[in-house]
Amino acid sequence: MRLDRHALIGHLRDQEEKAVLAKILDNVENVLKNHRPLLTNFYDPYHTGLIISMLERIPELDFATSGGYTMAERVRTAIFPDYLEEDAVDYEMVLLAVEGNFKMVKVTHRDFLGSLLGLGIKREMVGDLIVTDTGCQVVAVKEVAPYLMANLTKVHRVRVDVREIRPEELVLPEVKVKEISTTVASLRLDAVAAAGFGTSRSRIAREILAEKLNLNWHTCSNLSAPVQPGDILSLRGRGRVEVAEVKGSTKSGRIGIVVRRFL
Known part of the structure; x- marks a missing residue:
């Protein structure tokens, strides 16, 4: 099946949005050709909405999203042939705890994100960051986990340790x-x-x-x-x-x- 790229993304004026969707279309063509699921990186709700709107216009495909927990904002979109079930998809993400002694230092989401990006990690490789009393919990693509565990040693001058955690260890913020x-x-x-x-x-x-x-x-x-x-x-x-x-x-x-x- 040959995709009509102009019909799917030609109407977009924003070049950054068009580049994101063009990359997704590359994935779509591979899925249709090889009949194997593929994953996007993490995107915010706005870009995820653009991706889903485009995928809904392509027959023979199905898709689903996950961000590591139920209320996640940043999610990966799994793209797969419509005869497959979502249960067959591995979202290939990992949950990490970044822990240190932050009792005397006030740190924010931006501090943790800045430390991650400072290591050369692209934003789309990381999902939500959940700030806790002891540090931060991070959802990330599986492939960057070893690098983060080996190289993320400080956040805002505070020494940190990074370890993988199970889903039940996530400290989800209370939404008020x-x-x-x-x-x-x-x-x-x-x-x-x-x-x-x-x-x-x-x-x-x-x-x-x-x-x-x-x-x-x-x-x-x-x-x-x-x-x-x-x-x-x-x-x-x-x-x-x-x-x-x-x-x-x-x-x-x-x-x-x-x-x-x-x-």
């Missing part, structure tokens, strides 16, 4: 959600973000223009970008907000919305 019903002047990004994060519109505008806010996992510096139900807004250092519902206009002309803020 605050639901907020409010009104906004419009469904512009700056208005909705200000309401969701509980700050002024002028302050959130500075954050957006400084490229500190992501809309659906993509940096967005357009203050007037439209927001709709289901959109995810994440602000560096402030967490994440989901637009749950748009209720309609009030008598004063404002728009009622419901947002969920993940604490």
Whole structure:
């Protein structure tokens, strides 16, 4: 089966997105030719959505995703012939614990990620990072595990040890959600973000223009970008907000919305 690449990805304007999907299409052609499952690397929900939308348009294929645990954000997509079952797929990922004495040093997700990338590990080789009291738990492709265990020795000047762990050892964060019903002047990004994060519109505008806010996992510096139900807004250092519902206009002309803020 010959794939019509132009029909599948020719409409994309973003060259980075097109490059990602072109690489996935290489995998698809190998699956169709050799009748063997193949895996993508780890991608965020935005790119995973692009991948799935494309795969749904290709007959004779099936796919599934996994990020190492149920609520994972970054996942690998398994692509396989439609006569195979997902149970036959090995996602080839490993769970690692990066442990050290962090009682006197405050470290963040960014510190751990920076240490990994500083070793030359590509971001797409690593899934979610779960920060714990003793360090961080990492989901990664299996092939990089030996390298990480041998070479990741420090995070933010703290010595660390890296070991493989079992799925039942994962310390999953407790998800706390605050639901907020409010009104906004419009469904512009700056208005909705200000309401969701509980700050002024002028302050959130500075954050957006400084490229500190992501809309659906993509940096967005357009203050007037439209927001709709289901959109995810994440602000560096402030967490994440989901637009749950748009209720309609009030008598004063404002728009009622419901947002969920993940604490």
